Amino acid sequence: MVFDPNFLNDSPEEHPNQLLNDSFEEHPNPLLKYLQHQPPEVLARVAQSVSPEIKQIISQNVQGLVGMLPTESFNVQITTDRDNLAGLLASAMMTGYFLRQMEQRMHLDHLANNH
Helix, strand or coil, X not given: CCCCCCHHHCCCCCCCCCCCCXXXXXCCCHHHHHXXXXXXHHHHHHHHCCCHHHHXXXXXXXXXXXXXXXXXXXXXXXXXXXXXXXXXXHHHHHHHHHHHHHHHHHHHHHHHHCC
């Protein structure tokens, strides 16, 4: 899974999905707004810092959302539009941020319990 740090900074004309269009301006999502104002370097660094365990959970989540059949028995092709794909990407990103926070909390709990 590769993260494009410029995804959130694209213009609505380039990616007219529900996250980046006029409805976002009417009902802003504070986290998404914060992410949009981060430099691409920061987002890329955060994406690279994700542990293999989080990557595995996100991968399983995305596979569950799109339906994953064994590649040795099936030739799976998935067709969608840009809006739905953007929603899937946003869901995976938010899952990643949540899991990263929980992972950090777990490490802090371990540190607190060992002292």
